[in-house]
Amino acid sequence: MKHKFKPLDRAPVYVKVCNAIEEDILSGILKEGALLPTEAELCTQFGVTRSSVREGIRLLQQSGLVARGAAKRLVVKSPKASEIAETASRSMALGGATFGEVFETLAMLYPEAARIAAGRLSDEALGALCDVRDGLRDAPPGAADEIVSYAVEFFQQLASGLDNRVMLAMLQSLNLMIGASLRRVIDQTPNAHERILGAQSEIIEALKNRDKNQARAWMTKHIEDLRRGYVVAKVNLDARIL
């Protein structure tokens, strides 16, 4: 019988360093907040030079698994939804995602999110939504930037209230991607202020009444209204987000 060799692991050392540390984090040996050894210590433990260790650390750093904490020590981090959303949205933007794709996904997700929210939102979460609505109500007329930020913040608060980190990460990444384009839309839409305010109020009302269908319906209308804004503002839906 012919002996067979396993393929050798020819990955660069810095990749191996990254994988080794990552493995211990994944397996729970290194829990969140744990301090990693110093670079010098890692060198002796792995038997490699500091350059390689440092390059490995950069890989871990960018994937959000470790960060420099107090006293510059390396601490194990567990990626937060907002960070995941940020890197995902950035990657999609770079990957050439278009307004159309983002908006369609938004239109697919948020009505369902509203339906779920109607059955779950805590009083605090509802209060936060009301605060956003009130902030929008009191916004000075013509302040497009403020209107946009309140509009996005409304989505943001709704997503937060769902108490589901996976949903939150996805919805947040959409919020990040839609933010920039929304500015253009609201700039050119008359009555944007009132229309958004009205939609938010109706949605809040439905959420308060725990009326899932109503919440979903109003969210659908709200988004449909935004979509019309895109048409009015002549945003090219095939254009890349940037």
Place this chain on the structure above:
Amino acid sequence: MKHKFKPLDRAPVYVKVCNAIEEDILSGILKEGALLPTEAELCTQFGVTRSSVREGIRLLQQSGLVARGAAKRLVVKSPKASEIAETASRSMALGGATFGEVFETLAMLYPEAARIAAGRLSDEALGALCDVRDGLRDAPPGAADEIVSYAVEFFQQLASGLDNRVMLAMLQSLNLMIGASLRRVIDQTPNAHERILGAQSEIIEALKNRDKNQARAWMTKHIEDLRRGYVVAKVNLDARIL
């Protein structure tokens, strides 16, 4: 009047290197597939040492913006949906996402995805779905692994057919997260093979008829069926994915 200084940029050099290159990619100066200079060349251009350049490259590398191409040269990459999905799902797993959160999100997204698919899926995409279904049909009984992979592949093909990279990335990340747990569920569910096969057939039928409501309804049933499997298999929905 008191002169005011802007806060100095005290970021480490390797971060600046990363940002500088990233900026040129983002602004379109460096398009996808473009070759970056060699490390030595970057050193002279930035006026820093190779160590710093290399650490900066690691950051870019992990964020999926560059990769080593032919002849080891650095080439600009635009992140693909599958890569975004992979890093996102990994991050969420590390961030402590639970089966419950993933499954709830799945149950929220896929019925809507099916509805959209009914109005859009190309013949090729439908054919791919049929292929998956046929593969599942011909799978030997008791081959849990195969059943799982066909079940996931069905979701995968459906997502691909939507022709929306943002949706695709999100759905794919769910697929990755659900994969492992599905194995346990199907292992312990009697008739899983037939039930999944039946659901796939019904969904395909609805898609062929361009019947959005029917497609959505059957997908909902399909997922509800999987949910029952989770209960039967006594999967703790509050347990972390790992």
Place this chain on the structure above:
DNA sequence: ACATTATGATTGTCGGACAATGTATTTGTG
């Protein structure tokens, strides 16, 4: 006891060196 200073540890950056590897060029041969 508390503020200040000295000490030490650690990271960030530099410079140079060399082996491994893949590319490009030259050379040899029909």
Place this chain on the structure above:
DNA sequence: CACAAATACATTGTCCGACAATCATAATGT
């Protein structure tokens, strides 16, 4: 001349050593 083989070259991966900057801790002075 065409094509294969050998050579030279360029580039990355890895190592080593050094030092300034920064921050934490210990020592010191009042």
